[in-house]
Amino acid sequence: RKEVEQDPGPFNVPEGATVAFNCTYSNSASQSFFWYRQDCRKEPKLLMSVYSSGNEDGRFTAQLNRASQYISLLIRDSKLSDSATYLCVVNNRAAYKYIFGTGTRLKVLA
Amino acid sequence: GAVVSQHPSRVICKSGTSVKIECRSLDFQATTMFWYRQFPKQSLMLMATSNEGSKATYEQGVEKDKFLINHASLTLSTLTVTSAHPEDSSFYICSARDIRSSGNTIYFGEGSWLTVV
Numbered sequence: 001r002k003e004v005e006q007d008p009g010p011f012n013v014p015e016g017a018t019v020a021f022n023c024t025y026s027n028s029a030s031q032s033f034f035w036y037r038q039d040c041r042k043e044p045k046l047l048m049s050v051y052s053s054g055n056e057d058g059r060f061t062a063q064l065n066r067a068s069q070y071i072s073l074l075i076r077d078s079k080l081s082d083s084a085t086y087l088c089v090v091n092n093r094a095a096y097k098y099i100f101g102t103g104t105r106l107k108v109l110a
Numbered sequence: 111g112a113v114v115s116q117h118p119s120r121v122i123c124k125s126g127t128s129v130k131i132e133c134r135s136l137d138f139q140a141t142t143m144f145w146y147r148q149f150p151k152q153s154l155m156l157m158a159t160s161n162e163g164s165k166a167t168y169e170q171g172v173e174k175d176k177f178l179i180n181h182a183s184l185t186l187s188t189l190t191v192t193s194a195h196p197e198d199s200s201f202y203i204c205s206a207r208d209i210r211s212s213g214n215t216i217y218f219g220e221g222s223w224l225t226v227v
Contacts, residue, residue, distance in 0.1 A: 032214055034215065034216075041201070041223075042220075042221070043116075043203050043218040043219060043220050043221040044154070044203075044218050045218070046215060046216075046217065049215060087153070087154070089216075091214060097156065097159070098144065098156070098205075098216055099156075100146075100153050100154045100156075101153065102152070102153040103153055
């Protein structure tokens with residue numbers, strides 16, 4: 001089983017739709033969680049950190065469920081510019097590693 | 111956010127030659143930097159963790175003699191692909207850990223496209 005798992009997609013949604021991605025992790029010792037966005041042939045860029053209490057940044061909401069060991073990303077009112085691959089990243093400080101999911105590809109259609 | 115610069119962004123080299131890629135943290139000190147490789151339509155694969163002033167820690171299956179990592183200062187880590195072969199052609203990305211941020215956020219360089227011909 002992979003340490004971090006994501007549905008690769010693609011998720012094809014119309015503009016204005018709400019879309020949610022989940023990411024599961026296997027190491028219960030994981031301590032920090034992030035969502036990154038990667039555009040084609042570019043480096044990943046930090047979208048948001050994920051906090052235990054959940055956090056929101058504009059149209060984006062991230063949540064963490066430690067009991068079930070998953071994090072989620074909700075995108076409301078999807079824009080064409082949201083089309084990208086969304087990477088889930090989990091950090092285990094004890095091992096000092098950042099583990100990446102394979103990414104979920106989102107296509108927002110006009 | 112913090113800025114990480116990677117150079118060169120693209121390089122083409124002949125098979126058998128060596129290529130050096132630099133990763134710099136521009137506005138913060140990074141005691142730890144990470145090197146990844148990403149093949150088309152695949153996820154980032156961690157190659158090694160670079161620690162300033164000490165030897166890098168390589169992931170299983172990554173040849174340390176082929177992928178030389180040097181982290182000589184708190185703002186610079188280099189990856190040298192030695193005796194490059196066409197199968198080494200890939201997107202190489204570095205990241206640096208900003209210890210100032212809560213949660214230990216990592217920031218990525220722009221990546222380097224290596225093509226070995």
